[in-house]
Amino acid sequence: MNIGSQLQLQRKKLNYTQEEVAEKIHVSRQTISSWENSRSLPDVMSVILMSDVYGLSLDNLLKGDRKMIEKIEAEENLRKASKWISGISFGISGIVVIMSFIFELGEAINLNVRWIASLLVLVLGVLNLASISIFENYKRQIQKSKHKEISTKKVVFIVLGLILIGLISGFLFAYYS
Known part of the structure; x- marks a missing residue:
């Protein structure tokens, strides 16, 4: 029985x-x-609230509805991918701040920091590749899922973030190399 029928029955x-x-x-x-008419699926928090209202376990409420289970799995995968990409973005931001500090300090004490810049740009590139890899893995998981509509806005956000990371990395490489 799908979740819509189950909700209506309860x-x-x-x-x-x-x-x-x-x-x-x-x-x-x-x-x-x-x-109830299966035109859309509830989000996870609504399912939890309805299980409380109807006095059903989540297992009983969700059993048999493959679409709902796929939606929950896709949301969980997105949460994990977003967590990794956020961490990488913070890492890149930290490296940019450190680079700015090193270059200002290096100029003040007449230190040649070109090798440090090259190393930091290399780290930025690796972080950028890691975020692209995470995004591609997430995209493949969504494409396998039959429940694709949950990801459209989130995928656009992730793509824009990756483009921004790539632009920053490219600019830094070109400027400091």
């Missing part, structure tokens, strides 16, 4: 209206209707 068993359930989980009645 709501009717408890004699709740769609409006009552919507108020309990802080969504609109139309959203409840959309879930």
